[in-house]
Amino acid sequence: MRSSLLGALLPLVPLSAAAPAEPVKVPRHATVVTRQTLLSNYTFIIAGGGIAGLTLADRLTEDPSVTVLVIEAGPLDAGQDGILVPGAYAPWYYFWPGLNTVPQTGLNNRTISAITAQVVGGGSTINAMVYLRGDADDYNAWGALGNSGWSWANMLPYFKKAETFTPPSAALAAAGNISWDDSVRGHSGPVQFSYPNYFYPGSANWWNAANEVGLPPVNDPQSGSKQGVFWIPSALDASTMTRNHARRNHYDRVKDSRPNYHLLTSNVVGKVLFNGKNASGVCYLSTTSTSTACSSNVYATKEVILAAGGFGTPKILQLSGIGRKKLLQKFGIPLVTDLPGVGQNLQDQPTLSVPYTFTNNVVPNYGSLLTNATYNAEQHARYDAGQSSAYTLVSSLSSNIGVLSLQKATSSYRQIIKAAALRDPALSLPADVDETVLAGYTAQRTAILKQFANNDVGVGTVHWSTADSALVYHLKPLSRGTVTINSTNPLENPLIDFRTGTDPADVAVYTALFRKNRALFAAPSMQALGPTEAAPFGAQLTTDEQIYAVMRDQINPSNAHQCCTAAMMPLELGGVVSSEQKVYNVRRLRVADISAWPFQLSGAPMATVYAAAERLADLIKKEYCLAGAC
Numbered sequence: 262m263r264s265s266l267l268g269a270l271l272p273l274v275p276l277s278a279a280a281p282a283e284p285v286k287v288p289r290h291a292t293v294v295t296r297q298t299l300l301s302n303y304t305f306i307i308a309g310g311g312i313a314g315l316t317l318a319d320r321l322t323e324d325p326s327v328t329v330l331v332i333e334a335g336p337l338d339a340g341q342d343g344i345l346v347p348g349a350y351a352p353w354y355y356f357w358p359g360l361n362t363v364p365q366t367g368l369n370n371r372t373i374s375a376i377t378a379q380v381v382g383g384g385s386t387i388n389a390m391v392y393l394r395g396d397a398d399d400y401n402a403w404g405a406l407g408n409s410g411w412s413w414a415n416m417l418p419y420f421k422k423a424e425t426f427t428p429p430s431a432a433l434a435a436a437g438n439i440s441w442d443d444s445v446r447g448h449s450g451p452v453q454f455s456y457p458n459y460f461y462p463g464s465a466n467w468w469n470a471a472n473e474v475g476l477p478p479v480n481d482p483q484s485g486s487k488q489g490v491f492w493i494p495s496a497l498d499a500s501t502m503t504r505n506h507a508r509r510n511h512y513d514r515v516k517d518s519r520p521n522y523h524l525l526t527s528n529v530v531g532k533v534l535f536n537g538k539n540a541s542g543v544c545y546l547s548t549t550s551t552s553t554a555c556s557s558n559v560y561a562t563k564e565v566i567l568a569a570g571g572f573g574t575p576k577i578l579q580l581s582g583i584g585r586k587k588l589l590q591k592f593g594i595p596l597v598t599d600l601p602g603v604g605q606n607l608q609d610q611p612t613l614s615v616p617y618t619f620t621n622n623v624v625p626n627y628g629s630l631l632t633n634a635t636y637n638a639e640q641h642a643r644y645d646a647g648q649s650s651a652y653t654l655v656s657s658l659s660s661n662i663g664v665l666s667l668q669k670a671t672s673s674y675r676q677i678i679k680a681a682a683l684r685d686p687a688l689s690l691p692a693d694v695d696e697t698v699l700a701g702y703t704a705q706r707t708a709i710l711k712q713f714a715n716n717d718v719g720v721g722t723v724h725w726s727t728a729d730s731a732l733v734y735h736l737k738p739l740s741r742g743t744v745t746i747n748s749t750n751p752l753e754n755p756l757i758d759f760r761t762g763t764d765p766a767d768v769a770v771y772t773a774l775f776r777k778n779r780a781l782f783a784a785p786s787m788q789a790l791g792p793t794e795a796a797p798f799g800a801q802l803t804t805d806e807q808i809y810a811v812m813r814d815q816i817n818p819s820n821a822h823q824c825c826t827a828a829m830m831p832l833e834l835g836g837v838v839s840s841e842q843k844v845y846n847v848r849r850l851r852v853a854d855i856s857a858w859p860f861q862l863s864g865a866p867m868a869t870v871y872a873a874a875e876r877l878a879d880l881i882k883k884e885y886c887l888a889g890a891c
């Protein structure tokens with residue numbers, strides 16, 4: 262494969278030739294190219310060069326007295342069209358290999374391949390570019406779980422700091438119903454975001470049908486509430502109409518001026534090294550190593566920061582001796598601290614594709630790209646010429662999307678909330694769960710049930726590609742899963758159990774979302790296209806039981822939004838990190854990535870991962886008086 266070949270050739274990418282004088286060379290894995298230099302110690306070592314990792318590395322190296330090493334399991338992307346051109350979207354180049362769930366008991370025991378990135382930039386390099394904040398209550402509720410300093414009001418400046426919004430043309434905004442509130446959008450940050458410059462005519466039918474079933478136009482989905490329909494903000498650089506990923510905005514953008522920013526690619530952090538309870542560095546090995554143990558150490562003079570994503574971070578913690586005592590004992594891993602919350606609380610945002618056929622669909626639609634070679638060639642040529650083009654839309658997505666509260670999804674919302682409130686939370690977790698983790702889940706459940714009653718918080722998303730399928734996303738699951746090491750080999754994948762659909766409230770909410778999508782297709786503006794809900798669904802499925810019986814076989818437990826496996830909550834609530842994202846009971850170790858979230862947002866993760874890393878960078882700068890922070 263082209264991509265992995267390039268990765269093998271570029272294992273270490275120092276930022277310039279101006280490496281510090283007389284660097285100490287430490288042994289590296291034999292397959293590593295030897296022209297580069299690694300220092301024996303860095304001020305900060307970051308495990309994982311995804312969204313959170315690169316954002317922090319950029320911000321911390323603003324101080325020239327600081328040195329940062331990012332160790333990333335994947336290579337630099339090769340700039341393929343499949344990465345950079347939205348309409349050529351091909352994320353599979355950089356999927357983490359061999360990752361599967363264990364059989365999902367709530368989903369007919371299906372085993373599903375679990376998707377996460379293994380590439381510099383992490384998810385931002387291969388994701389669907391949806392750049393969407395959560396709702397205000399999400400951050401407020403995280404704060405109310407005992408995380409001081411977390412609220413929508415505190416996050417808003419960081420959302421803005423993170424990004425630069427480029428508006429669409431006035432003509433497109435008017436024709437396409439694009440609206441926004443400039444006061445909540447950033448204008449000078451590194452992440453470029455904008456909108457595609459094209460829409461399929463059928464997306465107007467969908468928009469109007471959504472309006473007809475109570476999903477009105479939203480002025481700005483980034484303003485803390487988004488009940489209705491809106492254009493999807495996209496992590497798209499409007500100057501080139503290409504993906505703006507963390508590799509671009511937090512590495513390429515600054516690399517020429519940052520000799521203190523080092524990136525070691527295609528290497529895996531195996532574990533954190535400790536000096537007593539102080540994190541002192543990491544050991545690492547080549548991602549393609551045939552050895553099963555770390556061979557090389559590198560040291561951090563201030564902190565080790567974990568940013569390896571929702572699967573990677575709990576795995577590193579467990580391998581390092583931070584996790585549930587029972588588990589670590591089973592593998593003979595010396596205990597650094599017993600934190601039973603590590604690897605618990607796994608959540609994602611399940612997805613469901615609902616197929617449709619049409620007697621009267623409008624063309625062109627997304628399907629035209631696949632079936633009409635003339636249209637495809639024409640749109641490709643227009644894209645290459647910098648004109649409006651379907652290639653500015655992420656392949657398989659259309660331009661607009663809808664988010665809905667539980668009240669908007671179903672008039673039965675009170676019954677759903679009541680039944681969920683009566684359920685013993687312990688029934689929703691694995692039988693042998695630690696009592697602190699149960700206490701934390703109980704607190705989360707209360708917070709999420711409040712959100713179910715709040716008409717400003719989304720619980721689901723609906724979308725239509727304009728071709729043969731609709732998508733229904735479940736944003737706020739109550740089911741909780743686990744990530745657990747299965748050996749001490751850092752190159753072996755952990756056991757992933759989403760436990761999707763094991764909580765009956767999730768079944769009720771998701772079925773309600775399915776029905777709302779069905780209602781949208783039954784509204785006059787969609788009926789004009791002659792849609793028929795197709796197999797394995799169909800109009801013959803009328804009861805909730807019949808519908809969910811098919812859903813159980815169709816739901817994908819993941820939208821690659823895996824989170825919350827090293828949750829920020831008080832220790833007595835099974836938390837792993839404090840509100841400053843410091844791992845409890847040890848020093849000099851933080852978690853920067855999506856693992857630290859308590860629970861899923863009413864949105865997509867990317868925008869919040871960027872903003873939360875901006876926030877954390879400021880906290881760290883203040884703590885150590887870096888870059889003039891004090």
Ligand SMILES: Cc1cc2nc3c(=O)[nH]c(=O)nc-3n(C[C@H](O)[C@H](O)[C@H](O)COP(=O)(O)OP(=O)(O)OC[C@H]3O[C@@H](n4cnc5c(N)ncnc54)[C@H](O)[C@@H]3O)c2cc1C
Pocket residue numbers: 308309310311312313314332333334335352376377378379380381382383384385387388389390391392393528529530531568569570571573574577820821822823853854855856865866867868870
């Ligand atoms: C295919 C796909 C589509 C998605 N679509 C969207 C979307 O449209 N909108 C949206 O908001 N979100 C989307 N997401 C999710 C979003 O990209 C992630 O939630 C986000 O990237 C998480 O950021 P992070 O920094 O926590 O982790 P990541 O960005 O995943 O970064 C973690 C990095 O750590 C590396 N790593 C893991 N373990 C180790 C180790 N032991 N040593 C060294 N490195 C390690 C990984 O290779 C990875 O690069 C999508 C994700 C995928 C994969």
Ligand SMILES: *[C@@H]1O[C@H](CO)[C@@H](O)[C@H](O)[C@H]1NC(C)=O
Pocket residue numbers: 283284285300301302560562
């Ligand atoms: C870090 O490395 C430098 C050489 O690059 C060395 O002079 C210094 O003593 C090291 N510091 C620690 C704490 O190991």
Ligand SMILES: *[C@@H]1O[C@H](CO)[C@@H](O)[C@H](O)[C@H]1NC(C)=O
Pocket residue numbers: 366369370
């Ligand atoms: C799933 O597997 C479990 C445990 O092996 C079993 O008890 C259950 O009956 C299975 N469910 C289905 C639907 O096959």
Ligand SMILES: *[C@@H]1O[C@H](CO)[C@@H](O)[C@H](O)[C@H]1NC(C)=O
Pocket residue numbers: 436437438460464465466468469
């Ligand atoms: C925009 O909104 C108007 C008014 O509701 C509607 O007539 C039109 O079809 C919509 N167009 C799109 C592209 O959503």
Ligand SMILES: *[C@@H]1O[C@H](CO)[C@@H](O)[C@H](O)[C@H]1NC(C)=O
Pocket residue numbers: 536537538539848
């Ligand atoms: C750990 O760090 C603290 C200060 O952060 C220091 O007082 C202590 O001596 C260190 N312990 C070890 C074993 O290095």
Ligand SMILES: *[C@@H]1O[C@H](CO)[C@@H](O)[C@H](O)[C@H]1NC(C)=O
Pocket residue numbers: 624633635636637639
């Ligand atoms: C295919 O696309 C071309 C160019 O846009 C268009 O003229 C033609 O009508 C399309 N054919 C069909 C069958 O839709």
Ligand SMILES: *[C@@H]1O[C@H](CO)[C@@H](O)[C@H](O)[C@H]1NC(C)=O
Pocket residue numbers: 747756
């Ligand atoms: C977990 O480890 C056991 C014992 O080594 C092995 O048999 C099993 O295949 C592993 N499971 C996965 C999913 O890797």
